[in-house]
Amino acid sequence: MDELNDQRQQRIKKLDLLRDLQVPPYGTRFEVTDRAGDLIRLHGEKPKEELERESIPCRIAGRIVALRRFGKAAFAVVQDGADRLQVYLKKDRLAEPSYRVCEQLDLGDWIGVSGHLFRTKTNEFTVDVSELTFLSKALRPLPEKWHGLTDVETRYRQRYVDLIANPSVHDIFITRSRIIAGIRAFLIDKGFLEVETPMMQPIPGGATAKPFVTHHNALGVDLFLRIAPELYLKRLIVGGFPRVFEINRNFRNEGISTIHNPEFTMLEFYVAYADYNDLIALTEELFGKLAQEVRGSTTIEYQDKQINMAAPWRRWSYRQAILEVNGLDASVLQDRTAALETAKKLGVEVKQDADLPTILNEIFEETVEPNLIQPTFITDYPIELSPLARRKDTDPTLTDRFELYIAGREIANAFSELNDPLDQRQRFEAQDAQREAGDEEAHHLDEDFLRALEHGMPPTAGEGIGIDRLVMLFTNQASIRDVILFPQLRPEK
RNA sequence: GAGCCGGUAGCUCAGUCGGUAGAGCAUCGCCCUUUUAAGGCGAGGGCCCUGGGUUCGAGUCCCAGCCGGCUCACCA
16 A cells, blocks of 8 residues: 555655756765754844854754745755754755755655754744755655644554654653663762673562563573563672662563553662661652752652652551551451451452452552552561561561552562571462462572572662653653553554 | 444544545645745545445444553553
């Protein structure tokens, strides 16, 4: 169908017309000395007379996204990154072959121009072009000029078109890059070492999730795409790096939704000699800094909610939160039957044979989580939900752990790491029992990880932050697909 | 996996009660040397998501499927 498309045929014809003019339709280099955005920032506010007086030369390149032709002149809007700058192409001013080239221009073509800055009659900041260089031909038409590209499926499948047609999409991904660069700078400044650990693992560990399986032919073994880097990063703490972090992809073979993509970017960092309280302070500092850098304020707006990132944030123990939100008596925390009844009364669906921690967690997720709009550290999770976290000294049924919630969503998960190899072995064995009972997502026992712990790991605190959700928060996007350049979709056709 | 909504020209969308497939932008031709969604005159462009069915006749009604969005379930 595309092959027969009339607009595409027209443009292929123009390739030959350009070649007739000795102009290669797919050129080589062009010396770019200016960026449209810089010119606009530096000179865009200057009045007409000042621009005339200064006669500022410039040389930019970009894609034509609007074209208004007259008989012997034309205005083109050139898009350079997220910025757009108008250029004026006038027959008198251009050398003879240049204007012939100008007549062949289409929306979508790449050009380079040099000339001088001026203001038009209607006061538009514009480049008066004296030399036009054709750079590359577009064979396909751009989306329509004022509605742009709105079809979400096409936006995700053909992100390149989305980026051309919707400049604001550039800003989201520029912000994403700034957030990641900001995190990296923050951690490196605090003495962290950035490392890379295996994405392909023989035993998928460090999280509760279903992995993707792949196969290595030469080794003749199945490998798993990692669900978390955690166990490898802790091996590095054992090895003697006191502060490490990794920013990389995790893969989980689970559902897709507005907050889940099968591959997602995770920051994990580990600090020797520290505990989870130290990470609370570090997290507040990091988020405050990012909010300032990216939004210019510690108050940010997310989906009509005002979120105040200024430290300190609320700390609330997991059990207290369950009790307070629902006005419950502390006795339900110890009594499975009472907890089950409470769940029913609250309209929380729970399997009849669920154990006490699971019932309480269902109640937590249904009744507490959605209300945690302002940044809140939920602390002291039960040991059953935290197979890699250190027990609390004051209560061995709880762990030294927090999860950070913002806008009703889990943003970070952190704990003092379990460094007792014998306790860790028992926890893995408990997970194995759950696996045998049918829980596909239970943690796998990792002998080499236990061997590492047996060599001694210093007291350590570790934290994971989901970067995609963090970017959603800072760019005010409702869907994770809008902060991932190429989100996973079913293949076309 | 379930429910709801959507899929018509390159793009954004109309399409009445089942009766010859429409608009704007884009494209092509002509005019036009300061436009801003430039303008004027004229023209071309369709696997109406796919496959069945009902009917004299289906973009429209029915069934099945494909793709997407949202909500729910699972998950970070």
